[in-house]
Amino acid sequence: MSEKHLQTGDVLPPYSGKLRVFAMRFCPYAERTVLTLNAKNIPYDLVFINLDQKPEWIFNFSPKGTVPALEYEPGKALFDSNIINVYLDEKYPEIPLQASDPLRRAQDKILVESFAPAQSAYYTAAFNAQALEPSMVETYHKGLEGLQKELETRSTKYLHGDEPGWVDYTLWPFLERFEALPLIGKAEFAIDKTKYERLVTYIEAMKNVPAVKSYFLAAETHAKFIESRAKGDANYNMLDTSAVCCMRPRKKKE
Missing domain, CATH: 3.40.30.10 (Glutaredoxin)
Known part of the structure; x- marks a missing residue:
């Protein structure tokens, strides 16, 4: 291809x-x-x-x-x-990738919606040359904390269960890109294992999922693209x- x-x-x-x-x-x-x-x-x-x-x-x-x-x-x-x-x-x-239980499907959709502010913070951090507001960093980490708490509450390897599902494949692309932020000088957006141990374990597990692995790009590659786009020549x-x-x-x- x-x-x-x-x-x-x-x-x-x-x-x-x-x-x-x-x-x-x-x-x-x-x-x-x-x-x-x-x-x-x-x-x-x-x-x-x-x-x-x-x-x-x-x-x-x-x-x-x-x-x-x-x-x-x-x-x-x-x-x-x-x-x-x-x-x-x-x-x-x-x-099937969506949960079979209607309540869990609704909860998955709520989780995706609640993570959206962290995604917006990523875009601001990656492509906005201006100094970041402290509230933007707080919003980003609030999203990570919420996701980690949900992983702990569900007590499963993936958010969907023993295998990844719709909710995992919906959230993953942003987690993949989050790891690039410290590489472009945004150290305050690092996903520190000492604070996010359960989330980091989840991220590493997702990297080895076959559906993800075949399309995955390393943080260094995402960082190079972010830098090119931020300069106006993606x-x-x-x-x-x-x-x-x-x-x-x-x-x-x-």
């Missing part, structure tokens, strides 16, 4: 008949859908999009040009990771080895 991100003027690759995900390699929301597909062993194709120079055809699949978008039939697509992932779990029930193709020798496809002449 090429890691190249298609951009304005690039031709839409032909549809293979598999589900097709339009994504950006460093987008945590797109990663949620990739992990869901991986966990459920559903065949799919990936098309990466340059979000600064979007190809014209992405708006046929996602009205705002956001990712992820899931093409489930030729020319027909869903967008928004939460909508896509619930659809996938219900459409392909062989490996290096979308930093992982694409084919970009060195291959020219991007051009728009057909009329």
